[in-house]
Amino acid sequence: MNIIAWLILGLIAGAIAKAIYPGSQGGGILATTILGIVGAFIGGSLYTLLTTGTLQLAATGLSIPGLIVAVIGAIIAIFIWGLMTRRAV
Template sequence: MNLIAWIVLGLIAGAIAKAIYPGRQGGGILSTMILGIIGAFAGGSIVTLLETGTLQLTAATLSIPGLIVAIIGAMVAIFIWGLITRSSAV
């Protein structure tokens, strides 16, 4: 059941993050979901690190605070993905 919740959270967080993030991002629903899931894991792990002082691979929960953390994490993931895939016009 956790996997389904992470997929739903990732889809929601990825879609909201792409809507908030300035500029145009490529990719379809699959890339949105993957970046959202990565953001949920990254955000959840960072919040767990700040709360407990230990680094654990955890995803944000399917709640309002968890969604906010996942959206912020997804926006960071979109930013990093944009840096990696940016082509230089030389």
């Protein structure tokens, strides 16, 4: 998949994931796009693991099923990022 399609998928998946995930995540359009691209890789890798039984670094394609997998991956990325950046009170 070319870089423009990854940017479009990342922007859409990141925006949907931020809208679904509860709470305030902050960040602008660049953070949303990066989050969506990371989510596409996380979701694609988990999908490959579940379907083939092998762990490979894979990204999803620019399609409806690929977008759903990317959004799930972006939600996981938001959760992990929240755990890493949580302040000790």
